[in-house]
Amino acid sequence: MLLTFASSFSFFVNAQVGIGTTAPHSSSALEIKSSNSGLLIPRVSLQSTTDNSTIANPATSLLIYNNATISDVTPGFYYWEGVWKRLNQSASSIGASTDAWNLTGNTLSTGNEYLGTNNYNPLTFKINNNAFGRFHPNGGIAIGRGAVSHNDNSVAIGTNATATNSNEAVAIGNYSNGSGYQSFALGINATASNNETIALGRIATASGYRSISIGVGASSTNNNALALGNASVASGEQATALGSQASASGQNATAIGYLSTATQANSIILGSSTNSNNKVGIGTNNPDERLHVVGGVKIVDGNQGTGKVFVSDANGKATWTDLNTKKYYGEIYSGFTAPLNLGAVILNTNGAYYGVTLNSTAIQVQNTGLYRISYTVSLRKNSGSVISPEFYLGIYGTEIPGTRTYTSISNGETRTVSIVKLVNLTAYQAVSIYSNSSDSNTNLLANGCNLIVEFIK
Numbered sequence: 001m002l003l004t005f006a007s008s009f010s011f012f013v014n015a016q017v018g019i020g021t022t023a024p025h026s027s028s029a030l031e032i033k034s035s036n037s038g039l040l041i042p043r044v045s046l047q048s049t050t051d052n053s054t055i056a057n058p059a060t061s062l063l064i065y066n067n068a069t070i071s072d073v074t075p076g077f078y079y080w081e082g083v084w085k086r087l088n089q090s091a092s093s094i095g096a097s098t099d100a101w102n103l104t105g106n107t108l109s110t111g112n113e114y115l116g117t118n119n120y121n122p123l124t125f126k127i128n129n130n131a132f133g134r135f136h137p138n139g140g141i142a143i144g145r146g147a148v149s150h151n152d153n154s155v156a157i158g159t160n161a162t163a164t165n166s167n168e169a170v171a172i173g174n175y176s177n178g179s180g181y182q183s184f185a186l187g188i189n190a191t192a193s194n195n196e197t198i199a200l201g202r203i204a205t206a207s208g209y210r211s212i213s214i215g216v217g218a219s220s221t222n223n224n225a226l227a228l229g230n231a232s233v234a235s236g237e238q239a240t241a242l243g244s245q246a247s248a249s250g251q252n253a254t255a256i257g258y259l260s261t262a263t264q265a266n267s268i269i270l271g272s273s274t275n276s277n278n279k280v281g282i283g284t285n286n287p288d289e290r291l292h293v294v295g296g297v298k299i300v301d302g303n304q305g306t307g308k309v310f311v312s313d314a315n316g317k318a319t320w321t322d323l324n325t326k327k328y329y330g331e332i333y334s335g336f337t338a339p340l341n342l343g344a345v346i347l348n349t350n351g352a353y354y355g356v357t358l359n360s361t362a363i364q365v366q367n368t369g370l371y372r373i374s375y376t377v378s379l380r381k382n383s384g385s386v387i388s389p390e391f392y393l394g395i396y397g398t399e400i401p402g403t404r405t406y407t408s409i410s411n412g413e414t415r416t417v418s419i420v421k422l423v424n425l426t427a428y429q430a431v432s433i434y435s436n437s438s439d440s441n442t443n444l445l446a447n448g449c450n451l452i453v454e455f456i457k
Contacts, residue, residue: 328355333450378448
């Protein structure tokens with residue numbers, strides 16, 4: 001027995017050992033030959049790649065076969081080099097799934113194969129020793145030279161793209177920057193720097209909270225601002241700039257169109273004030289005025305009503321107006337016979353009136369404007385000698401030029417004089433008929449004398 005065992009080994013002075021051979025290779029310390037059996041490496045149940053207690057103080061290059069699946073180890077060959085490192089396997093000749101990925105491609109069989117890590121550490125790709133890709137277990141993705149992303153669900157794609165300051169940020173494009181929480185920057189040098197901001201376009205900038213910039217050089221710098229168009233700027237809170245180089249700086253202001261500017265709060269501006277060719281069409285493709293509307297227009301200002309018209313003031317401000325309210329008028333007349341008196345003629349009965357004040361001798365207007373004023377005086381001479389009375393219109397005794405009438409009347413005769421005159425009156429002026437004489441034998445006839453004032457404009 002001893003002889004048989006000893007005969008299976010070959011010992012040489014150079015300490016070479018052969019098993020199954022009498023001529024071990026000179027370069028080996030041990031050579032094993034067999035056609036029907038193999039070398040059985042010790043099988044060990046490792047706890048992790050850093051396990052140095054299952055095998056105490058393992059020597060560098062110590063080889064084992066791990067048969068445990070736990071932590072970051074799976075069954076396979078491992079060697080010790082400060083930690084347990086797994087021996088990679090090459091693709092088999094029959095194309096079975098293996099741990100190695102070949103430069104010429106792999107044939108996968110189960111569909112469960114993957115390229116990646118088995119522990120909570122990021123996977124980094126480098127080209128020429130420069131980082132070109134990084135994938136973090138918590139969702140952070142960076143692709144491109146110098147691209148950097150936050151570990152928590154942020155994405156940076158492009159040369160020097162950055163999404164590092166807040167989680168769930170996205171930066172796509174060379175030198176793009178998404179630094180706000182849930183911010184989104186897309187385009188070369190695009191920047192979304194506040195929470196929930198969006199910047200789309202080359203050098204687009206969104207820095208106000210929840211602001212949006214879309215277009216080359218578009219900028220939204222205040223909360224909830226929107227800039228849409230190349231070089232558009234929305235700097236007012238909740239302002240909106242729509243159009244190339246449009247600008248909205250007023251709070252809640254909206255600027256629409258090329259070079260439009262809205263600086264006043266709560267305003268909406270259409271087009272540029274410096275371009276006289278700006279036209280707005282509603283219901284038409286070819287407006288020929290600043291505002292061209294085909295169809296009905298509804299304007300509600302609180303004064304609208306049946307029969308009213310839209311009237312402008314001197315500044316161009318218009319409102320719905322009832323023209324009937326502009327028809328100020330009034331009449332006073334003689335309801336009974338009275339002697340001719342000196343001074344303001346007494347007309348003791350009120351006729352129809354609106355927007356004026358009446359008394360027994362005068363009509364007082366309440367509004368400034370142009371008025372049509374007329375008067376009629378009928379006289380009868382009962383006795384006595386001939387008289388020549390004169391009558392005229394006056395404002396508080398001051399005669400209105402061009403309103404004097406003349407007559408001459410003898411005993412038993414009747415005379416009537418009248419005149420119509422256009423007069424500019426200011427508010428609260430009162431108009432009367434004046435007589436230059438009195439005569440107890442001459443009467444003003446009942447229902448024969450009157451004074452009428454009518455507003456024209």
